[in-house]
Amino acid sequence: MISKDKYRKILTVLAEFYPTAQTELVYHNGFELLVAVVLSAQTTDKQVNKVTPELFKHFATPEQLGQANLLEVESLINSIGLYRNKSKNIIKLAQIIHEQYHDELPTEKEDLLKLPGVGEKTASVVMGDYYHVPALAVDTHVARLAKRWDVVGDNASVEEVQKKLMELTPKKDWIVTHHRLILFGRYFCTARSPKCLNCELLTLCKYGKNRLKIK
Template sequence: MDKTTLILNVLDEMFPNAKAELNYTNHYELLVAVILSAQTTDIQVNKVTPILFKRYPTVYELSSAKQEAVEVLINSIGLYKNKAKNIIKMANQVVTHFDGIIPSRREDLESLAGVGRKTANVILSNLFDTPAIAVDTHVHRVSIRLGLAKKTDDVYQTEMKLYKIFPKERWTKLHHQLIFFGRYHCTSRNPKCLTCKLYEVCKYDNKPKKV
């Protein structure tokens, strides 16, 4: 079995139902949640979004929000001041330029405050059935350890390499599976190498020797 197939099979076996762990009920809520999730855990974001969305149920309410009022609701997450500013600005942009509808084109998404390539990929793949792999810290680390990307690659280079290696129809599911694999198994510290089904194909320098 080749390495690509092995990785896909192992991830399917380990995480058959991998999916976004952010809670949302519509396009607006997912976009806000993803912007808030930068350098913060999904669990932390899920704690603040229920009250945030109750207070500001659509882009229209959020677009006219006072920054201090939003900050109070999200101040338990990292970088909350900047994120409060960005989500209000994003809401204004969506109201002004996109008739209040979260856009489905990459260029339009990336024109919004707080939305970079990674966030756009999450939105495109989860909301608009556009295959994409958002390379976050977990996906980047796992890709390097498995030898799918180089240590010197940046996240964009890693994303492009993953697109060449894996079939397009698997990208969106693979994205979630690689996050789960990095979050729960191939963790930054103390990865579970000795029980790992990808041990033989892994290129990680520091993996412990099997005796």
């Protein structure tokens, strides 16, 4: 496994690459952020950003989205993956937010987790980005990088990845580190073609060294 020192060096390099990393999802309030994150599961942020302006133009508040016609919502977001299920979930979560929380986002993570379509990753992102509560959400990019850097073993679960990253990362940096890892994984250390030959992390990266057969 990677040492804490080496991992912290990786974080330093990433901080230089992405000093002000933040989500690429476009939103104007907490409700829009929550819906956008729910929609982003197994879909790119770019795809989500293409559908949300029209969605929020039609249904600007939890009350309006909660009363929306399912087929209409489906027609507005049908270019993204799993749109049928996501349509049901965002209507239902909008109803709950309107009825139980008076159109405000729940402030507790455990309450966010009870909403339809909201799992650990979504709740952590909302807690971090909206409430600024330290959270280090793990998505496919974050998990891949943690495995490539030997922070965790190849078979580690999402929960194990999250636990280990939170252990090694200063708590004050959890939120920005999540975004830095996503940007690095999305644009540089991609699943299919990581740019190892040009990577400043190569000497710290077990996967890259193995791939390029460097000792």
